[in-house]
Amino acid sequence: MKILITGGSGMVGKNLIEHAAAKQHELVVPSREELDLLSYEKTSDLVKAHTPDLIIHCAGQVGGIHANIADPAGFLVNNLDMGRNIVLSAQAAGVSKLLNLGSSCMYPRLAENPLREEQVLTGELEPTNEGYALAKITVARLCSYLSATKPNLHYKTLMPCNLFGKHDKFDPKVSHLLPAIVKKMHDAKTQGLDSVEIWGDGTVRREFMFASDMADGTWYMVDRFERLPDMMNLGVGHDYSINEYYEAAAKVIGWKGKFTHDLSKPVGMKQKLLSVSRQTELGWAPKTSLEEGIQQTYQFFLDSQS
């Protein structure tokens, strides 16, 4: 297939491109300079020029809890504009298949865990990432509406849990939990610090998947696109507390010290564990253990420093 990947310079995009399955396809991976998704005209022209068989939409304004709180308007408007521009451009060019990336942030903050796809839009969203979630939900629904009303269009949404891995962002202003921990542990180890600060009391829970597993799951679903439901979670099926992630990383990175807790920092959702029943039915599961994922992420971090 000829596949257009947006966001090819990001963590998910790069993991998709580096996966062995990518070699089976002709990939079109425009840079942001070649494809500014905030412009409908430029997006539409590029999609028409390539007319791919499938678009995988990985571009977005993406960041952890701090970045989301700092710029809710940007997370709402930019993700909404990028999403609608690529989806409507795909429709205008007659592209029949599109795989949109949503997020576990689309679920209501008090929804019962594990989170099932039909629980989207059943309650109030988590305030720390409401702008981002509103954009993600709207674009997912746009895909659903087009698929439901245009027989030749099959636009579907994958909703991954939190991700980490090679090509992650380690700057504390934008990082998610796991890359933040990797950098904190490295700094503590190399600077001989005897304590590391955890945001919040460390009891909230998160589900994190290694990004190359997420890429593996995405390619697996591309091969079974017809069987893929309209919206589907992509998860590991279990979660850990924030304290447990810090402890696991300390072991892998080899730092021995004390943890302190900063209770003034935001903690977000208490838990967002995805139901993996649909992905399991389709026969896919991630393979990388948390420890191995942290090790590979740390190696990537070290390599990127030199």
Ligand SMILES: NC(=O)C1=CN([C@@H]2O[C@H](COP(=O)(O)OP(=O)(O)OC[C@H]3O[C@@H](n4cnc5c(N)ncnc54)[C@H](OP(=O)(O)O)[C@@H]3O)[C@@H](O)[C@H]2O)C=CC1
């Ligand atoms: N990371 C995570 O934990 C999770 C991510 N997701 C979703 O997965 C997808 C990919 O995330 P991830 O790879 O982590 O994000 P990254 O921040 O690593 O990558 C974002 C990508 O989007 C591109 N981009 C941003 N703005 C524009 C624009 N205006 N025009 C064109 N391209 C643009 C970036 O380009 P450039 O390099 O030029 O900035 C980059 O390639 C997103 O939809 C995200 O919401 C879902 C759940 C969890």
Ligand SMILES: C[C@H]1O[C@H](OP(=O)(O)OP(=O)(O)OC[C@H]2O[C@@H](n3cnc4c(=O)[nH]c(N)nc43)[C@H](O)[C@@H]2O)[C@@H](O)[C@@H](O)C1=O
């Ligand atoms: C995937 C999803 O991710 C985002 O939501 P989030 O899961 O809340 O984001 P996070 O990974 O940044 O934090 C996870 C938890 O970890 C705690 N925590 C401890 N210490 C650090 C720390 O040092 N840094 C960070 N970032 N978090 C820390 C932090 O307080 C929180 O309780 C969405 O905004 C949105 O971007 C989205 O799609």
